[in-house]
Amino acid sequence: MLYKTYIRPHLEYSVQAWCPYLKKDIIMMExxxxxxxxxxxxxxxxxxPKRLQEMKLYSLEQRRxxxxxxxxxxVMKGLEGITSTKLFTLNTQRHRGRGHNYKLYKSALKKGLNCRKNFFSIRAISEWNNLPxxxxxxxxxxxxxTQLDKFWCKSVNGYGVKKADA
Structure with missing residues (x-):
């Protein structure tokens, strides 16, 4: 309880704007x-992983x-006051019957602009498109x-550990 109240908020503060992507930063925070x-x-x-399960916590990477x-x-539902087209482009060329109606287009990164892969508007697309x-x-x-947690509990045990590893 103390950890969830006092420590985790500091580790997760403004994580959507600043998301650690260097391995050393991720390891240090974890x-x-x-x-x-x-x-x-x-x-x-x-x-x-078993301790996380026992405490009903996600790994920090999973939380991010x-x-x-x-x-x-x-953003996609218009709840943030940001026009979704400023951050994302709907994928209009997807195959009918596959996935959901909110699939996002992920443009190819230009050579030399590899740093963009860590931007929120790029890093979230693949996982978003994989959601049912x-x-x-x-x-x-x-x-x-609630639906996301249920989906994760079906595909992994919800705490960052695949069911085969648990």
Whole structure:
């Protein structure tokens, strides 16, 4: 409870604007959560993914992805006061019957502009396009979050560990 209240908000502050992409930064931030989960004596002996499961937490990387998808949902539904066309382009050339109606077009990155791959408007597209229609067709943000969590629990155990690894 203390970790969720005092530490995690600092690790996640403004993460959609600043998302760590260097391996060393990701590892450094994940170490904080790893250490905090070891402070609980009853689950100290478990592996990190098992501790996350036990505490019903996501890895910080999974939390960042979840935040990106929630922000994408808000932009696409017009809940952020940002015109979605300023950040995203709907993929009009998708095949009928495949996926949902909110598939986004991901343009190829030009050589030398590799840094763009870490921009919010680029990094969220692939994961957004992989979501099922039941998730992206949600009416409210809370409904979207619930549907996303259910979808992740079916594909992975919801805590960053694939079911085969659990």
């Amino acid at each position: 170490k904080v959560q790893r250490r905090a989960t070891k402070l609980i004596p009853s689950i100290r002996h478990l592996s990190y 992805l979840r935040g990106d998808l929630i922000e994408t949902f808000k 229609e039941t998730v992206v067709e949600a009416k409210t943000t809370n409904q979207f979050k």
